[in-house]
Amino acid sequence: QKEVEQDPGPLSVPEGAIVSLNCTYSNSAFQYFMWYRQYSRKGPELLMYTYSSGNKEDGRFTAQVDKSSKYISLFIRDSQPSDSATYLCAMMLYSGGGADGLTFGKGTHLIIQP
């Protein structure tokens, strides 16, 4: 079993729809949870990060963490064609006084149809 599981898609939805992206993880020691967006042939761009269980909202994006279920989600409201990209979930834990390297999911390829 991989440490972080993420459905690679592709996920295709019409413009304006609400998008739900999800990841599950097995290591209960993970403390920080991130979502990155990656356009084709570009580096990942940090969208959101959360520390505790619960919701965090930023504009059209909402990140949700459920540590008891080891499940995280990213919701995109009013989706736009420019949101078409690969979305990567990532997690990390702290050790030795600093953050460890990120553990990524495989990424979900999202397509927003105009």
Place this chain on the structure above:
Amino acid sequence: DAGVTQSPTHLIKTRGQQVTLRCSPKSGHDTVSWYQQALGQGPQFIFQYYEEEERQRGNFPDRFSGHQYPNYSSELNVNALLLGDSALYLCASSFEARETQYFGPGTRLLVL
């Protein structure tokens, strides 16, 4: 505000050769992490440099080595290249090894 920069943008090498990739962190950042992203996969952590020392290392062989300079820029060296080393190599920077990491555009390496 300059973001993370990497050079070169892409390069082609043959099996057995050695390669050096370079990274300059975002202004104000002092920690550099390197990742390997194979096609269709998420990035995999190689190692992290802080205060000019390797602080953390992922599950990569000793053929992968690095260095951090006093100005916080960093190099990734890969010796004895294998076909499987073909990937996008990403550099990410952060402040004092904290959790928020910002990525550069990557260097695309093709090994023939």
